[in-house]
Amino acid sequence: MRHMRLKHITVAALLLLAGLGGAGSFPAAASGSGTTASTASTTVNASDAPASDGLLRAMRQEFGLTEEQAVARIEAERAATTLEPKARRTAGAAYGGSWFDATAGRLTVAVTADATPAARQALRKAGADVRVVEHSARVLDAAKTRIDKLSAPSGVASWHVDPAASTVVVTAVRDRLADNDVQRFLTRARAVGPVTVETTAEAPRTMAAGTVGGDPYYTGNVRCSIGFSVYGGFVTAGHCGQAGAGVRGWDGSYIGNFQGSTFPGDDYAWVNVGSGWWTVPVVLGWGTVSDQLVRGSAVAPVGASICRSGSTTHWHCGTVLAKNETVNYSQGSVYQMTKTNVCAEGGDSGGSFISGDQAQGVTSGGWGNCSSGGETWFQPVNEILSRYGLTLHTY
Template sequence: MSHKRIPKRKAAIAVGSVAALGAAALLLPNANASQSNGDDATPRTFKATDVSDVAAQLASQLGGAFAGSYYDAANKQLVVNVVGNNSNVVNRIEQAGAVAHQVQNSTSDLRAAAKTLRTDATIPGTAWSVDPKTNEIRVTADSTVTGSKWDTLTSTVKDLGSGVATVKKSAGTFKTFVDGGDAIFGGGARCSLGFNVTASDGSPAFLTAGHCGVAAKQWSDAQDGAPIATVDQATFPGDGDFALVKYDDPATQANSAVNVGNGQSVQINQAADAAVGQQVFRMGSTTGLNDGNVTGLDATVNYPEGTVTGLIQTDVCAEPGDSGGSLFTQDGSAIGLTSGGSGDCTVGGETFFQPVTTALQAVGATLGAGDAGAGGAADPSAGAGDQAGAGDQAGAGDQAGGADDQAGGAADDQAGGAADGQGAADDQGNADDQGGAAYGQSGSGMDDGSGMVTTP
C-alpha cells in the first residue's frame, strides 16, 4: 500500500483543508447538550466532559462523605456516591444538579483496599481500578495469573471484606501495545503519536506513551528513516506512562487535531479528565478508530516491565502499534494516551490510558501548537491543565482525590532510556492493513489518524 508522506516540517496530525469540527460532526454521533431546567433540586443533564469539574467541586465540599462519582450516559446525569444519610450532603449534591447515591464504601476505605492490593498482590498480569458504579475495586487477572499467583490474588481480595473488591479473569495478556504499527519508529519499536503540544520552552513536541519513550531516544516518521524528533522526558513504569518528544525542526507546525481518516479530523480544543461512563474514541495506527466507554479511574496495571499507576481503564479495544495513540471525545477533548491492556479488536478486552492532564502537568507542556519557530505562546484554546485535578471523582486508589497528585515528576533520567528490549517491534509490518477500525477506516495510508506521522 502506498502512503502519502507529510513534509517533515509538518507535524503528524495536520488537518489539511478539512474543516475539522464539521468533519467530526459527520463522523461522530451528535454531542450531548448541557442544559439546566432551572430547578436546583432537579437533576441536570450534563455533557460527559463537564462532569469532572462539578465532581471535583463536590468532592472538596463534601469531604469524607464523598465516595466517588460517575456519568450516567443514558440519562446524561452525574451520579455522586455518598456514605451516610446526612440530608445536608444530599441537598448540596442535588443543588449542584447531580444525583445522590448512598453507598457502603467510603473513599478512605477503597483507598486502603487499593494500598493493600499494591502491597500484597502486585503480581504481573493483574490490574485494578475503582468502579464507582458498583462502589468497589475491580480486580482483573490475565491468563498468566494461575496457580499460587491466582491463590494469592483471590485470598487478598477476600481478606478485604465483603463488597469491597471483585476479581475476574481476562482471556488475554496485559502488555504494552508497542509493536506492529507503522506510525512512528524508534530503535526497532513502532508506536503511535498521541497529541501535539508545545513544550515549556516554546518548542513543538508531541506526547506518546512512556514505554515508547524509554525504548528509543530518537523517532522517525518512516521505518529506517532519518529521525525527526528526540525524547525529552519519559516516565515508565511508575507514576504513569507518558513521554514528551520534541521535534528536531523548531519550525514544525504542531497542529492540534486528530486525523481520523477518510479526510476527516477532530479538532482538539482542550485537555480534560475522564469520567466513568463517558463515551470515548481511540485512534491508533494499527486499528484506526474505535470507541467505547470509560470503566474505571486510578487504575494500577502490573505489566511485565513493572507497575504503572494512575491510569484510565476502558473497554475500548487496541492492538500492538496503537501505543501512545489518542483517546479523545467527540467534542474535541484530549483524554488519554494508549498504554496497554489485553485482548484485541476482534474479541475485545481491557485497555488502559495515561491521563493527558497528568502528563501535561508533569512535563510542563501545553496542548496544541505554539507560534512555531518564533517562540510564541501556545494556542490559547489549549487549556493544558485547566481541568487537571478533577480526578477526585475517582473515589479511591493510591492517587484518588486528584489525578494531578501523580504529576510530580516525569522521570527525566529515563528519557531515551536504554530499555532496548522493552516492547521492541517484532516487525509484523503493516498490521494496520487488517482494518479493524470503526466507521470504515483502515487505520493506515490516510495521514494515519491517532495523531500519527504517516509513512511513505
C-alpha cells in the same frame, strides 16, 4: 521534514507531523502496515457545533444512537465533566466516587450515609443523581494504595476502585485464577479492605512488533503512535522509547529525541519536535471521522464515551470503564491508568484518547483486538503535562 518536500506535502501529512497520530489502546511499538500520513483524512471541523458530523456518525454507529441522541449525550457528558470536581468538593469526606450514567444522561455521585442533607440537596440541585454507598472514596483509594504495594503474579491483570460497587475490583486471568500465587495475592488483597474479584480472558500486554512501513513515528526498530501536541513537541507512551532515543517520522526524516520517558510505574514520555516539523492541536480521524481539534483536557467521568485514533487500527470509540487502575504488565505494574472498552492493536501505542474535543490520555496497553474486541488502558494526559511541565497545544 525535508525542506525540499515542504511545498508538496499534503495537509494530512502536516497533521501527522504535528504529532497527533490519534489514539490507540495497545502499546504499539511496531506492527503491520497502516495508513500513511499522505492518505489520511484531512478535514478539520472548526465549527461551534457540539461535535463534527463524523464524530456524531461514529457515536451513532458505536452506541446505536440517533443524531439527536448523540448530540444530547455529548452535551450531557460535558455537563458531567464540569460537575464532577465540584461534586467531590461538595460531598467532602462523604464522597464515594462518581460516574456518568448514559441511560439517565447525568452524573451519579456516591456518598456515604454520613453525608449531610445539605450536601445531598446541593448535589441534586446541581443536576446529579445521588446514591448512598458503604465506603468513601478515601477508604477505597487507601485500600487500592495498599494493594499497589503488593507484588502481583502474572495471573493478576489489574485492580481499580469501582465507586458504583463501593469496592476495589481485582481482575485475574480466568484460566490462572486457581494458581497458588494468584490465590495468595487475592487473600492478601482482601485483607487490606473491601475487594471484589473479577476475571478476564487475557492478561494485558504491550504491543511491540517489527517496523514495516511509513506510519507515525519510529525509534530504533519500533513504531508507535503520536499522542497529543504540546508546545515544543508531543506526548506519547513511555514504553515506546527511552530518554535520549532519536525519533523519525513517517517519511524517515529526523523529528527529535525522547526528552523524558518512564516505564513501568508510569507509561508516559515526551518528544521534542524540530528539523522542519511542527505541532498542531489535532487528532487524526483517518477518514472515519473528521480530524478532531483539541480544545482542552477536562477529564471525562467513568461511563462517558471516548474515542481513540491509532496508526494501526485508526479510529474507534467506546466507554470509560474505570479510573486509577493499576495494570500488571509482564514488565511491571503501571499505576493511575484509565480503562476503556475501546479496541486497539500493535502500533497504536502512545496514540490519543479523546472525549469530544478534550484530550484524555495516551494509549498504554490492553488485551484483545479490533476484530473480536477487548479492553485498553491509557495514561491520563494531565499527569504527563504536570510531570514534565508541558503545556497542551489547544485550538
